[in-house]
Amino acid sequence: MNAxxxxxxxxxxLAPIILAMIVQCYIAHRYTERFESFLTNCTFVTGNKKTFQHAGLLGKVMRTGLISMMLAMPTIFLRRGLIDLNEVKRFPPNMRRLLVSMLGIHIVLLIALTIFHYVYR
Known part of the structure; x- marks a missing residue:
């Protein structure tokens, strides 16, 4: 069976996971401030910026990842009053697509790794 x-x-x-993390680090290093500039009234984004601004590249990766999660599921954050829905709607579509697709890629690869772990244990 195990051919x-x-x-x-x-x-x-693992190769796509490493590649996805390299791309995520590049996007975070290059564009985090630009992403945050579109979401100045969102308390979720400003709070994360204050928390992670001194953490270097890892902090930028965290901030970018949290922004992509917020863009993928805005209703969760809207119910808690953490985002300004008008700013989220005005977020540039190409950047939204980039962030949400990176989040989706990370989730798919994590699920694949988890399935592989439990099948070949």
């Missing part, structure tokens, strides 16, 4: 080597499957999962 495919588990190491090959692991490589096919």
């Amino acid at each position: 495919v080597d588990p190491g090959l499957i692991a490589l096919l999962i």
